[in-house]
Amino acid sequence: MADCGSEEVAVIGNTDITDEESQDNKNNMMAEGSCLLRKMEISVAEAEKRTGKNAVNMQETYTVYLIETRLQGLAPDVQDPPLQPADSVTEGHNPVPDSLWRRYSEFELLRNYLLVTYPFIVIPPLPEKRAEFVWHKLSADNMDPDFVERRRIGLENFLLRVASHPVLSSDKIFFLFLTEENGWKEAVFETGFLAKSDSRLKALNATFRVKNPDKRFSELKHYSDELQSVTSQLLRVRARVADRLYGVYKVHGNYGRVFSEWSAIEKEMGDGLQSAGHHMDAYAASVDDILEEEEHYADQLKEYLFYAEAVKAVCRKHELLQYELETASQDLASKKQQQEELAAGTVRTFSFKGMTSKLFGQETPEQREAKLKVLEEQIKEGEVTVTEKTLECEEFVKNAWKDIERFKEQKDHDLREALMSYAVMQISMCKKGIQVWTNAKECFSKM
Numbered sequence: 001m002a003d004c005g006s007e008e009v010a011v012i013g014n015t016d017i018t019d020e021e022s023q024d025n026k027n028n029m030m031a032e033g034s035c036l037l038r039k040m041e042i043s044v045a046e047a048e049k050r051t052g053k054n055a056v057n058m059q060e061t062y063t064v065y066l067i068e069t070r071l072q073g074l075a076p077d078v079q080d081p082p083l084q085p086a087d088s089v090t091e092g093h094n095p096v097p098d099s100l101w102r103r104y105s106e107f108e109l110l111r112n113y114l115l116v117t118y119p120f121i122v123i124p125p126l127p128e129k130r131a132e133f134v135w136h137k138l139s140a141d142n143m144d145p146d147f148v149e150r151r152r153i154g155l156e157n158f159l160l161r162v163a164s165h166p167v168l169s170s171d172k173i174f175f176l177f178l179t180e181e182n183g184w185k186e187a188v189f190e191t192g193f194l195a196k197s198d199s200r201l202k203a204l205n206a207t208f209r210v211k212n213p214d215k216r217f218s219e220l221k222h223y224s225d226e227l228q229s230v231t232s233q234l235l236r237v238r239a240r241v242a243d244r245l246y247g248v249y250k251v252h253g254n255y256g257r258v259f260s261e262w263s264a265i266e267k268e269m270g271d272g273l274q275s276a277g278h279h280m281d282a283y284a285a286s287v288d289d290i291l292e293e294e295e296h297y298a299d300q301l302k303e304y305l306f307y308a309e310a311v312k313a314v315c316r317k318h319e320l321l322q323y324e325l326e327t328a329s330q331d332l333a334s335k336k337q338q339q340e341e342l343a344a345g346t347v348r349t350f351s352f353k354g355m356t357s358k359l360f361g362q363e364t365p366e367q368r369e370a371k372l373k374v375l376e377e378q379i380k381e382g383e384v385t386v387t388e389k390t391l392e393c394e395e396f397v398k399n400a401w402k403d404i405e406r407f408k409e410q411k412d413h414d415l416r417e418a419l420m421s422y423a424v425m426q427i428s429m430c431k432k433g434i435q436v437w438t439n440a441k442e443c444f445s446k447m
Contacts, residue, residue, distance in 0.1 A: 036169035037160065041070045042178065044156035047148045048101070063148055064101040065155055069178050100181045104129065107155055109188060110177050114168060116193040119317040120400040121168065122407040124161035125306030127154025127299065132235075146292070150299055157303070167403075210323050214397070220404065221315040228308040231301050238298055242291050249287035256281035272447035276440040283436040290429055297425070300418040304411060311407070314400050321396055325389040332382035339375045342368060 036042075045066045053059060107126055114123050127150070159178070162168045173191065176184040259277030263270040 036163040036175070039072055040163070040178070041068075041072060042156075042159050042163055043068050044152050044159065045099070047152045049143065049148075061143065062103060063143065063151075064103050065152055066099055066101055067159070067178060068099045070098055100179075102177075104151070104155075106177070106185075107158065109185065110174065111158075113173055113188050113191070113193050114162070114171070115313065116196045117171070117173075117191070118167065120314060120396050121165070121403045122307065122310045122314055123168075124158050124165075125303060125310055126158055127151045128302060128306075132302070146295075150295060153296070154299060154303070166406075210319050211326055213322065214318060216401070217315045217318045221312055224308040224311040224315070227311075228305055231305040231308070235298060235301055235305070238294070238301075242294060246287055246291060249284050249290075251284075252280050253284035256284065269447040272443045276443040279436050279439045279443070283433065286432065290425075293425060294422075297418055297422045300414070304415060307407075307411070311404070314404070318393075318396060318400060321389070321393045325386070325393050328382065328385045328389050332379065332386055335375055335379050335382055339372065339379060342372055342375065 045068045047063050047065050049061060049063055051059065051061050104126075111123060111126055114121075162174055168174060173184070173188055176187050180187075256277040256279075259273045259280065263273035263277065266273060
């Protein structure tokens with residue numbers, strides 16, 4: 001990567017970087033540890049519009065994306081020994097297709113599977129399905145070629161993010177997504193992730209019931225809300241600036257028209273005015289390339305707008321685990337209290353059973369003994385449940401916080417690089433404006 005003093009800074013997702021800088025991006029990703037990118041080159045090479053019939057037999061137009069892969073050595077170790085799709089892969093031999101087409105909905109299915117399977121990981125987001133924060137000259141149509149191209153870049157970035165992750169890169173379903181033309185969906189559904197995803201819905205309301213929330217996760221959730229707020233505000237400001245900048249540049253084309261008309265009535269000044277008009281026309285036309293490049297930086301900011309939601313998903317999962325632990329602990333405490341009251345023959349808290357005993361007499365010793373045995377078994381089961389929930393919560397916190405720290409480093413690096421690159425682009429744009437007026441000045445001086 002370029003240092004702070006360089007005028008060119010490579011950022012993942014920028015189509016204008018050199019091949020060398022692009023390789024630097026992938027090297028930075030691979031530096032995180034043993035990952036799929038060390039063994040396989042991955043790219044989303046192109047997009048193609050197709051027409052077909054959907055699930056309800058209606059005609060539809062959709063876009064598919066070509067994923068190209070090339071193994072560089074041994075395929076990655078896969079976590080689940082019974083299903084290792086890459087075991088037969090040896091160096092220099094690739095028994096699986098090196099290219100295949102995927103729809104956006106298939107990327108969505110993959111990400112939903114990763115969300116459910118790895119709840120403690122900040123799962124990389126997909127690019128937007130429909131354009132947001134657009135300015136008036138930018139099409140919001142999801143079939144627009146420019147939008148499809150930016151989404152292609154975003155989908156490639158998603159795959160590189162997953163393939164560079166120390167945990168996600170070893171997932172067997174992800175490997176199948178990259179290498180199996182057919183059958184990978186069946187493998188996804190066989191994991192039973194859909195049934196697991198239903199339980200995740202509880203997490204949406206868990207936060208309102210957790211009595212002792214973890215301060216770190218509460219602060220992280222608040223930070224994610226703020227990150228979403230500031231990035232969305234920044235994107236709105238950028239869209240407004242782009243709108244006005246487009247107008248200012250295009251108005252410069254009027255200079256070109258006026259200078260050209262003026263040159264027609266001047267003999268000695270004509271050539272100078274005509275030349276200055278050409279510079280103004282070129283200046284007015286240059287805004288299209290400038291704003292197209294800006295869109296790539298906007299997409300990088302959008303990635304972290306969506307990343308914020310992924311961070312909140314981890315926080316919600318922790319809230320759910322915390323709620324389940326608190327519920328199990330309360331249930332165990334209630335059972336122990338019932339055991340003490342039953343053993344002592346007293347009821348310190350109001351209950352329907354207590355009122356029944358007062359009205360119809362005390363239970364027999366045999367009945368009490370039977371209930372005590374049932375409570376004793378329930379207490380043993382409750383203690384096991386509390387222990388399991390405690391260990392599950394502790395393990396989740398350990399793994400989640402490790403991944404969150406990794407994400408923070410990635411975020412700080414990426415946003416710093418993106419903002420620096422945006423500043424460099426603005427400086428370059430201003431220099432071009434100065435050069436245009438310098439050229440115009442020379443034209444005027446020769447009249």
